[in-house]
Amino acid sequence: MPRHKGDHDARRREVSGAVRRVLAVHGFGGLTLRAVAAEMGATTGLLTHYFPSKRDLVAYALEVLDEQRTSRPRPAPDTGEGLAGVRAMLADILPTTAESVASNRVWVSSWDAALGDPELAAGHAARYRRSRERLQRHVEAAQERGEVAEGDAGEVAAALQSFVLGLIVQVLLEVDAFPPERQLRLLDDYLASLRP
Amino acid sequence: MPRHKGDHDARRREVSGAVRRVLAVHGFGGLTLRAVAAEMGATTGLLTHYFPSKRDLVAYALEVLDEQRTSRPRPAPDTGEGLAGVRAMLADILPTTAESVASNRVWVSSWDAALGDPELAAGHAARYRRSRERLQRHVEAAQERGEVAEGDAGEVAAALQSFVLGLIVQVLLEVDAFPPERQLRLLDDYLASLRP
Incomplete structure (x- = not known):
């Protein structure tokens, strides 16, 4: 046995x-x-x-x-607190390395597969929902620290996740136009706009 | 002949x-x-x-x-000026109707096809670049009218396009969680954050 x-x-x-x-x-x-x-x-x-x-x-x-x-090893077990935690989580997803470009390609490719099948789409939707919830907890912590303006943390998280997913798509289609510094600058500008 | x-x-x-x-x-x-x-x-x-x-x-x-x-008919030949023009252009892309959900599905699906082929990816990249440039002109007009804070209009456009593309992905995967009102509210909150 x-x-x-x-x-x-x-x-x-x-x-x-x-x-x-x-x-x-x-x-x-x-x-x-x-x-x-x-x-x-x-x-x-x-x-x-x-x-x-x-x-x-x-x-x-x-x-x-x-x-x-x-299960991928992360830079540190604790990704920082408050706004730094938000930034760490999102910067970690962005295609700033060759390895991350490759894995993001597979994810973008998986959307097509998932959208063609309601059950697969539901699984994918649950994954992105969990990711928004994790982001929301970081946003709430940042709000408690006075680093992010008051407001619905769930909506701030949904907007942040939208921003990062769409940035990934644009980077993958035109890697040379979006070097890592530009990706991180765009992220930082966005995060700056959340400050009170 | x-x-x-x-x-x-x-x-x-x-x-x-x-x-x-x-x-x-x-x-x-x-x-x-x-x-x-x-x-x-x-x-x-x-x-x-x-x-x-x-x-x-x-x-x-x-x-x-x-x-x-x-070639799709638009609500009006002139989509509004300044920040209203930015909003009209982006609201028009969002999957707020059944027809627009269907056409956006095809676009998301096309990313997978394009990413597997450098030449197709280049064509797609050019399309998104043109779209960012159109958005940039609206942002510049909005800045001239004092509706959007000073800053690099090209980067504001790239960020806006990221936001909308990523929002589309999330909506398509979970249509019920993102009714049209929520999509437009997320867009309006984002646009509000651009004000001086």
Whole structure:
């Protein structure tokens, strides 16, 4: 029995690794059962055993991405307090490094996959809602410290998240026009506008 | 000769129509030569005559979309002046109607297609650059009228466009959480923060 469990976990890790590599190279557009099978040196038939449909594979890939994102090592366990916490959280998401450009590409690519399927969209919506809630807590802390003007912290968080997601899209489409300094300056200008 | 020209134009219109319908129903993920051919009641072979590769089809679809967007009737030829012009331009893009939700879905879906191909990404980048420049002119007019604080109008425009693109993504993933009133309130709060 334990042996079977071990086999299952090992296979799962193998599949995750193959999904990550396919996404990194081809994005969601290139995520097919055939591509993942090829990456594993397995048959498509074996893969359909795990993922009866393309949809199951995409749902799994979104989970893998989420895991990868949340388990990624951060600059520091504590990202700062108040407005500094808001800034740290958002600066960490921006595509300011080659690695972050690559992972953000996969996320932008995942929106297309998610929008085509109500269930996948719901999962994605929940992820972004959690992210807004985390941001909201930072905004509330910043308001308590008098660093951000009074007002609905949930709306401030929604606006901040909008700003960062849209900035990511523009950066990815035109990386040269948005070097890291410009991205951070745009973020800082936005944050400055929140001060009382 | 004129007859051939007419045939060519008619066929082009037929192809555009089929591409639009496929995009509206399936998004970029479902845009294949086979799907467009089926929509036209033609053979895939005929389509490959026009589009030797999937890439050519995607490039064409982005053009069709752009044409569709710019030729769409606007509420008024003059969208207002100064800050009102900024607001009109951005409010017009937001997914506040079912029709606009559908067309924005296709645009978000097109980012994935564009990011996988440097040439397509360049075309898309140029479109967003033009849009930022148009926004910048409105911001400059608003600054001249004293409605927007002094500062680099190009950066204000880039930030505004980021905000709107990211808001669109969040709305599409969770339409019920972002009714039109909330979208417009978020936009108005942002615009208010630009005042001197």
